[in-house]
Amino acid sequence: MKGLYRLVNIEFAKWLMFIAVLCAAAVILPQIAIQDRLKNYNEFTVNAPFEELYASSGGAMLFLVFLALICAYFLVTVYADYWGSKSVYTYLTLPVKREALYFSKVIVFAACLLLLLAAQLIGIRLGYAIYANKVASYGEGMFVVHNGYFLAMIRSEFFRLLLPLSFSRMLSTFALLAVTVTGFYYGALCERSRKFYGFAAIIAAAWIAISVIGYRMNEKLHYMEPKTLYVSSALLLVLSGFFIWHGLRIVRKGAVA
Known part of the structure; x- marks a missing residue:
């Protein structure tokens, strides 16, 4: 510590x-x-x-x-x-x-x-x-x-x-923050270690995040079809966990050097 x-x-x-x-x-x-x-x-x-x-x-x-x-x-x-x-x-x-x-x-x-x-x-x-x-x-x-x-x-x-004013939106905002933090660093680690296949997960995370932000910025237009956002939040958190796990593996191996 x-x-x-x-x-x-x-x-x-x-x-x-x-x-x-x-x-x-x-x-x-x-x-x-x-x-x-x-x-x-x-x-x-x-x-x-x-x-x-x-x-x-x-x-x-x-x-x-x-x-x-x-x-x-x-x-x-x-x-x-x-x-x-x-x-x-x-x-x-x-x-x-x-x-x-x-x-x-x-x-x-x-x-x-x-x-x-x-x-x-x-x-x-x-x-x-x-x-x-x-x-x-x-x-x-x-x-x-x-x-x-x-x-x-x-x-x-x-x-x-x-x-956010509800739990599902709080979780969504937290997931967006988590995937932003872990995703940017993971992208840099993948580039430094030449593990470019990792960018596929980053693209998937970016697509989900953009879709979520687009929905939340236009919720009035989707008033008749509200979403809980739990599924998208779970996917973003899973991807964040993957970024951390694989990022740690890259750092442990010293591949970024």
């Missing part, structure tokens, strides 16, 4: 500045966009609900950009071990189990994704506060919507994707 703890500290040190800037951007940039959209709002115009305002201000697209950046940076940290000083060879000779090397990267990547998710949710809450203050200025507060934030979280598919 001490070896894992040290490796986690080393990995997190690589991420610290990047994730701090990214989380700050995830909190601040949506507020700037929302403020800009609110310039045209007044008590004599039709005011869109907060979730529609957030979508039209590009909040969801910003999250996708941040997510892509964090995944790309993870791959940079993996491949950086093969550049310059080639520290991967040092790691493989350390007096710790090679599983610690694997799990240190997975733990830090997952933690950074969770930090981004938390920053995004904080940004959403702050954005609603700005929106609510704007609406409260109309007609001496006559148009204030009570429980407006809660209603926005219920109505928005994007918000429910980030912060």
Whole structure:
């Protein structure tokens, strides 16, 4: 455990500045966009609900950009071990189990994704506060919507994707997070070890994940045919388990060197 703890500290040190800037951007940039959209709002115009305002201000697209950046940076940290000083060879000779090397990267990547998710949710809450203050200025507060934030979280598919409100959706979001973390690292390990057949499982996981996200972002269109998502979540978790199992085998054999 001490070896894992040290490796986690080393990995997190690589991420610290990047994730701090990214989380700050995830909190601040949506507020700037929302403020800009609110310039045209007044008590004599039709005011869109907060979730529609957030979508039209590009909040969801910003999250996708941040997510892509964090995944790309993870791959940079993996491949950086093969550049310059080639520290991967040092790691493989350390007096710790090679599983610690694997799990240190997975733990830090997952933690950074969770930090981004938390920053995004904080940004959403702050954005609603700005929106609510704007609406409260109309007609001496006559148009204030009570429980407006809660209603926005219920109505928005994007918000429910980030912060699910039922067990099946919570499990689905967890499965998407797990397959993202394990899948990206597994892909890098397969490329480094030249085990390209592993990309077949990655493609399958990506197809399932995209299908799930597509469904959850358009649940209103499938109102008459609701799904529990348990099957897709189970498949994603099984694939995540496979990525971990095979990834550990690759690392134990030192094939990534």
